[in-house]
Amino acid sequence: MTLFLFLILVALVLGIIGFAADGLFYLLVIGAVVLLADLAYAAARFRRGGRKHRIVR
Secondary structure (H helix, E strand, C coil), X not given: CHHHHHHHHHHXXXXXXXXXXXXXXXXXXXXXXXXXXXXXXXXXXHHCCCCCCCCCC
């Protein structure tokens, strides 16, 4: 969950900088790509459901 939230934050920061700064449109595009990758990661992770990892003793 921490990785998901961190990537959302990175995507927002890159998007804001890319939108606000003149000539840095590529940062907005990179932010959008990071956001889409993060959502795909979250969908794949949450789709697996309630499986718990077993601790090997």
